Amino acid sequence: MHLPPFQSLVAFEAAARCGSFLAAADELHLTPSAVSHRIKAIEAWLGVSLFERQQRQVVLTAAGRDYLAEIQPALARIEAASVALQRPGSRVLRLSVAPAIGAKWFVGQLAAYREADPGVDFVLSTASTMAPVAAGKADVGLCYGEPPWPGLEAYELRRETVFPVCSPALAARLGSPPTVAALAGLPLLRHPLLQWQPWFAAAGLARPEPGEGPLFEDAMMMLEAAAAGVGVALTVDLLARPYLAEGTLLRPFPQHVAGKAFYAVLRPDAYAQPWIRRFVRWLQARARREDAG
Template sequence: MRDLPPLHTLPAFEAAARLGSFLAAAEALHLTPSAISHRIRLLEEHVGQALFERRHRAIVLTATGRRYLAVVREALLRLDEASGVLRAPQRERLRISAAPAIASKWLVSRVTAYQETHPDLEFALATATGLAPLLAGEADIGLRYGEEEWPGLLAWKLFEERVFPVCSPTLAAGLHQPQDLERSRLLRHPLLSWQRWFAAAGISHPEPSTGPLYEDALLMLEAAVAGHGVALMAASLAMPYVAEGRLVRPFAEDCADRSFYVVAPPAIQERPAVMAFVRWLVRNAHDLV
């Protein structure tokens, strides 16, 4: 960059070429006409060629001036754009890792509603069931289903869950009392206890050891819709399917289970915009279930 021209001469050159007058350029840049004239001469001395033809009450670009103007104008535009990006408020990015079912059936609509009033917060959503993304620093907050203890993480309870069986309308037609489930194909999830529900329904029956085991509650819900068996499911995830008529509750009995939590590494407390979103989720969770 040893051959750069005096940089303060370039806006004067561009303005004079664009406006066709040293006087007009001076007014646009809030300078005197003599200052514009001086800067143009300095630039011409630097490049070693005339950039303008001076005519009576007019200036006209030379062939060299026209070629140089294209380069100068492009450089000034790029500098202006880059400066505008730096001046603009930076959007903060929030990476959320959520269990697939709560992400699709509960979280997505809430994120959309929040972003309408907080456009400077950019959301990136991914699905996972374990804690690895949070512990590895790949996610800022997570939504998980579990007990009160979350080693190494902060936790805020969203809402407690009630669980109950759901199945397709076709399967429900053959279920008349909870005892009928002893002969049914039961879909299982590692965090949901059939034995606990059986006890609430007044049945002494052990935890089933057969039947498909689903790590993803959303897949289990879709399997139930397809008639593959009866699923024990958390109310917040099952009710949208029930409301649509895709699944039915064959029995009224339900029971308390675990809770959904927002979990995050302790460092999240240093990010006010993220903490504001967490507090909003917790504050409104009971109204949004």
């Protein structure tokens, strides 16, 4: 086989993903000069420049971007195959999960799936985007949103409804019974995927999208802040259930609006594997059963 040095491939992938030789060196437990030497070696072997060297970072050339897109999934498959051999009899599914859906839903399903398919083991990580799936670092991603994710396939798990929640202390400030007009005196917590304006309209308020108030990238952190009395948060049923059951959050208003959906997202080559396809279909059936129940 006519292959470049494997250590140089690993160094190139790490530097491309991290955006610097220094960060790649930290990850690989090498010196920056060793990373640079390995990348120069693969550039010499290929006969092309893979990076443009700038003052404090490195940027992929067009050839580097094309090469990364080809080798990254291959390296990820080598890693997965090696892990599987270290655990005889098991397949290893690398799952990248949005933090909130991981903590508030998927971990509650894990024991049931391991009982249903004991030959599958999991490597779990969290990410707020589908970049690990696209890069071949994860086999399946679980997230909230709407397709398309370019180059990936999305399989809907469940549609969501969106509504406000708040702590019991803040709920008391909304009146008895609560009035939507009283929201004007309370902080509104914000999330990029959950807009207030559609809910305002459903509740009969002519009010624009709020431009201030704490903005959270992590939906679970936002719900924790709401439970701590920081403000009123918009959320979806799947994530709110544990808080509502515990009484740490209340749903003060009946109005709700249609939201996005939770999806299993994966590359076509991953879905082509029967055991991964079986996992996705099991998740879909599990989510439907919860909705029906």
